[in-house]
Amino acid sequence: MMAGPVMYKLGRYKQVQWVFASLALYCGAAFFILGSMGLTAMAPGQYGNMAVNFEIEAMAAVQLFAAMLMAVGLLINGRWRWSSFLRLIGGFIVSLLCAALGASSAMAPEGWPFTVYLVGFAGFGLICCWWNLVDFRSAVLGGSDGRTS
Amino acid sequence: MTRIEYGIVGGLVAMLVLSMGALAITSDRWMRLERLQVLDAQHGAAIPIAYDREYFREFDGNWAVYVWALDKGEWSAFCTAQGSWPYTPSRPNPARTLAWLTTNDPRCMNLTPGDYVVDVAVTANPGSILERTARIRSNVFTVRQ
Numbered sequence: 615m616m617a618g619p620v621m622y623k624l625g626r627y628k629q630v631q632w633v634f635a636s637l638a639l640y641c642g643a644a645f646f647i648l649g650s651m652g653l654t655a656m657a658p659g660q661y662g663n664m665a666v667n668f669e670i671e672a673m674a675a676v677q678l679f680a681a682m683l684m685a686v687g688l689l690i691n692g693r694w695r696w697s698s699f700l701r702l703i704g705g706f707i708v709s710l711l712c713a714a715l716g717a718s719s720a721m722a723p724e725g726w727p728f729t730v731y732l733v734g735f736a737g738f739g740l741i742c743c744w745w746n747l748v749d750f751r752s753a754v755l756g757g758s759d760g761r762t763s
Numbered sequence: 764m765t766r767i768e769y770g771i772v773g774g775l776v777a778m779l780v781l782s783m784g785a786l787a788i789t790s791d792r793w794m795r796l797e798r799l800q801v802l803d804a805q806h807g808a809a810i811p812i813a814y815d816r817e818y819f820r821e822f823d824g825n826w827a828v829y830v831w832a833l834d835k836g837e838w839s840a841f842c843t844a845q846g847s848w849p850y851t852p853s854r855p856n857p858a859r860t861l862a863w864l865t866t867n868d869p870r871c872m873n874l875t876p877g878d879y880v881v882d883v884a885v886t887a888n889p890g891s892i893l894e895r896t897a898r899i900r901s902n903v904f905t906v907r908q
Contacts, residue, residue, distance in 0.1 A: 666898050667789055676783055679778045686775060
């Protein structure tokens with residue numbers, strides 16, 4: 615009897631991860647468009663020094679492409695053993711960027727509400743990263759955790 | 764995974780690396796605006812400033828000065844001056860006047876009594892992919908009667 619190709623059925627809480635990736639994609643695209651139009655997408659009084667020291671389009675592009683990488687990882691899912699790595703890296707970069715912006719906003723005069731949202735979103739991202747880390751470990755160890763969603 | 768999917772993943776990784784590279788290139792590569800201090804002054808007299816900045820490379824740049832006035836407890840735009848300049852590597856003399864900083868706006872050169880703050884923005888390589896802007900804000904200063 616011929617064995618079929620090994621399917622790595624990875625992808626914990628896929629719908630929840632889609633929500634995170636979609637929100638990250640939307641925010642990255644929106645800020646990229648606003649920044650490209652020359653609008654004050656990130657006021658220093660709200661986002662702190664990061665809004666002054668870094669180009670908004672570059673930050674938004676990083677978030678946009680990281681979110682797309684995560685989305686592609688979700689689309690591919692079990693058909694490629696290392697799709698969990700794509701989701702992990704994409705989600706981690708988005709979470710790191712949001713956490714850094716949250717810390718920068720905390721130093722700004724009107725930044726605390728933005729810190730609340732950014733840190734919350736970064737926390738959401740880190741939870742997704744944890745799920746994908748577990749999936750990645752399964753991929754490295756060569757097994758299937760048997761769970762799909 | 765199909766070849767197209769490999770190509771998409773590869774393209775996304777490349778774009779991500781490029782945008783992280785773009786993020787790493789900041790305005791510090793061309794200039795640094797270290798300090799902008801404006802002293803209190805009498806109405807009608809020259810307003811001394813200490814504008815300490817350093818330019819590291821030659822670049823064509825745009826500058827903009829925004830003067831904000833404190834009006835009934837809120838900051839509102841008072842006047843704006845802007846222009847372009849071919850910057851060269853240098854560390855110019857910081858001792859200047861506000862009139863020098865706002866050369867082409869008569870309203871900026873003649874502040875009425877009150878509290879003000881000044882924002883300066885210098886943009887290197889405007890319109891190019893390497894466009895980077897450095898900003899600095901002054902202290903709050905008073906123009907006395």
